[in-house]
Amino acid sequence: MRKFLAIYNREVKSYFSSPIAYIIIGLFLLITGVFYYLIVTSFVQYCMRADMQAQYYRMAPPKLNVNVMAIRNLFQNMSLFMSFFLPMITMRLYSDEKKTGTIELLMTSPITNLQSILGKFSAAVTLFLAMLAFTSVYMILLFIYGNPELGPVLTGYLGLFLLGSSYIAFGVFFSTLTDNQIIAAASTFVFILFFWAIGWVSAMVSPGLGHVLSSFSLIEHFEDFAKGVLDTKHIVYYLSFITMGLFLSFVSIESSRWRGR
Amino acid sequence: MIEVQNVTRYFGRVMAVNDVSFEVAKGEILGFLGPNAAGKTTTMRVLTTYLPATKGTAKVAGFDVHDQSMEVRKRIGYLPENPPLYQEMRVRDYLDFVAKIKQVEPKNRKKAVDEALGKTGTTNVGNRVIKTLSKGYKQRVGLAQALVHNPDVLILDEPTVGLDPKQIIEVRELIKSLAGNHTIILSTHILPEVSMTCERVVIIDKGKVVAEDSPDNLTKKLSGSMRFKVVVDAPRDQVEEKLRSLPGVKKVTPANAPGNKKLSTLLVEGQGKEEIRPVLVKSIIENGWNLYELTPEGMSLEDVFLHLTTKEEEPVQ
Structure with missing residues (x-):
């Protein structure tokens, strides 16, 4: 535990003592902020138009749901932006150690590979949580000026957290494969996109195969969280995705010893 | 350990x-x-x-x-x-x-x-x-x-x-x-x-x-024989020829330090453990040259290393 914490602390410090953390959090907030603004203004305009129409036809104004029409939309956009930003967090975790040779220090110290993988993974998740925490400002503003339901917001965040952690787990894996950070980030990104696209393909193939494909899709499982539905099958899916990523990282590090690269 | x-x-x-x-x-x-x-x-x-x-x-x-x-x-x-x-x-x-x-x-x-x-x-x-x-x-x-x-x-x-x-x-x-x-x-x-x-x-x-x-x-x-560095104020070719003809001398290699044209430096290797220094000195003096330096050169670790790690044939004299 102490050694896990040593790795974890060093990684977190290294994120926050370099510009990486601030730039990634800043850019993520910039882009989600722009989309938040667009989504909320278009929702407000839509509401006003609906109100005017209702007055014209002398009907009661329609009840428009901010959860469905704005927040769910925002969560979906955030889940997409995360697939750009999280590979940038994870790309250096092992690639940099391989490039500078510090991996030799880690692998000749009395720490297990599992301790180092979990330490690094948790550090990246911590930075990701900081990123998510800042976006709560958007929600707080909606709660001040509107009356959204809290439930779907919380499940949405839980979904984002699980989805992001899955990205990170595989980001760790891809960074164990190469000493080049760009390659690590690019392959993580393409991998994530692939598991997104599987969901779209499922609509075009036979129903049986389509069902199988869509249950592999990273984003299909996120839909329910965004809608406010909490289903264990989705939680299990993400947890097994994370475990798989970390397990592959472990195998990759062990085998790189044998290959000597 | x-x-x-x-x-x-x-x-x-x-x-x-x-x-x-x-x-x-x-x-x-x-x-x-x-x-x-x-x-x-x-x-x-x-x-x-x-x-x-x-x-x-x-x-x-x-x-x-x-x-x-x-x-x-x-x-x-x-x-x-x-x-x-x-x-x-x-x-x-x-x-x-x-x-x-x-x-x-x-x-x-x-x-x-x-x-x-x-x-x-x-x-x-x-x-x-x-x-x-x-x-x-x-x-x-x-x-x-x-x-x-x-x-x-x-x-x-x-x-x-x-x-x-x-x-x-x-x-x-x-x-x-x-x-x-x-x-x-x-x-x-x-x-x-x-x-x-x-x-x-x-x-x-x-x-x-x-x-x-x-x-x-x-x-x-690994150093089977004795080696000496000889510095003499005479043309190198002459000295080399002379020293090579002496008994007990196995090999003479010119090793002139660059930049000094008056003095010639040579490495002389004897056969076996035989002492060749007196012979060398005598011959140099008899030729009317001046001897500036005569130092024993043990085979350095450097030579040992090269000897062991290079498979080059000794040049035939």
């Missing part, structure tokens, strides 16, 4: 280390000598548990490097060829981190870091960011990292690379002072380093051990 038995390591089809065996006693400094790509680093990586051996076994402090790697790791300090430094960290934080993962007790950690800084002369840069240090200081921080948990065994891969002459002497003194308490393996391709610091040398070439002995013995064993 360290036992290496028939260690062989392949990288794919390339054999990096071929059936290497040697032992190091407790408190000894062993020099690991060889040209680049001879298999020094690979052997050291096997010993530090970084790489598994394809065949053979190695034990450090009685623990097998493969089956009991965690026990081995606790007992070794390793300085790889490139010091494993986190560039963005401060020296003190870095050593504290290393002490943590090397299982130094929390209450002893500050003392351990201070000691490592003191031993390697890096106390004054303790608060600097590693990135900003000079190559020499980085190397020393690398050494401090290997020392911080006071390990039984130190494995140093070319520890004096990149240092200036003064620092090199300091590091060698430091390494010598560590012997006794620590068992040290030191790899290098700088020969004087070995004769100055090590009690025993293992010479490795193309993955195989080609010689193993003390530096003095190695030089003695």
Whole structure:
């Protein structure tokens, strides 16, 4: 535990003592902020138009749901932006150690590979949580000026957290494969996109195969969280995705010893 | 303390280390000598548990490097060829981190870091960011990292690379002072380093051990004949011809120091252990030349090394 914490602390410090953390959090907030603004203004305009129409036809104004029409939309956009930003967090975790040779220090110290993988993974998740925490400002503003339901917001965040952690787990894996950070980030990104696209393909193939494909899709499982539905099958899916990523990282590090690269 | 038995390591089809065996006693400094790509680093990586051996076994402090790697790791300090430094960290934080993962007790950690800084002369840069240090200081921080948990065994891969002459002497003194308490393996391709610091040398070439002995013995064993440097103020060709005709002289090689046209320098090699100096001097004086210098040239470790690691045929005289 102490050694896990040593790795974890060093990684977190290294994120926050370099510009990486601030730039990634800043850019993520910039882009989600722009989309938040667009989504909320278009929702407000839509509401006003609906109100005017209702007055014209002398009907009661329609009840428009901010959860469905704005927040769910925002969560979906955030889940997409995360697939750009999280590979940038994870790309250096092992690639940099391989490039500078510090991996030799880690692998000749009395720490297990599992301790180092979990330490690094948790550090990246911590930075990701900081990123998510800042976006709560958007929600707080909606709660001040509107009356959204809290439930779907919380499940949405839980979904984002699980989805992001899955990205990170595989980001760790891809960074164990190469000493080049760009390659690590690019392959993580393409991998994530692939598991997104599987969901779209499922609509075009036979129903049986389509069902199988869509249950592999990273984003299909996120839909329910965004809608406010909490289903264990989705939680299990993400947890097994994370475990798989970390397990592959472990195998990759062990085998790189044998290959000597 | 360290036992290496028939260690062989392949990288794919390339054999990096071929059936290497040697032992190091407790408190000894062993020099690991060889040209680049001879298999020094690979052997050291096997010993530090970084790489598994394809065949053979190695034990450090009685623990097998493969089956009991965690026990081995606790007992070794390793300085790889490139010091494993986190560039963005401060020296003190870095050593504290290393002490943590090397299982130094929390209450002893500050003392351990201070000691490592003191031993390697890096106390004054303790608060600097590693990135900003000079190559020499980085190397020393690398050494401090290997020392911080006071390990039984130190494995140093070319520890004096990149240092200036003064620092090199300091590091060698430091390494010598560590012997006794620590068992040290030191790899290098700088020969004087070995004769100055090590009690025993293992010479490795193309993955195989080609010689193993003390530096003095190695030089003695391999220098069969006596060699002298002769400096005379006469045309080189004449001197060379004359000296070659003398009895007991096996070989004369001109070795003129550049820039001095008046004096000729020659290397004269005698046959066997026969003393040829009186003959040389007499002949030079009789020819009316002046003798400026006559110095014995023992076969240096450098020659031994070249002799063992190059397969060139002796030129026929």
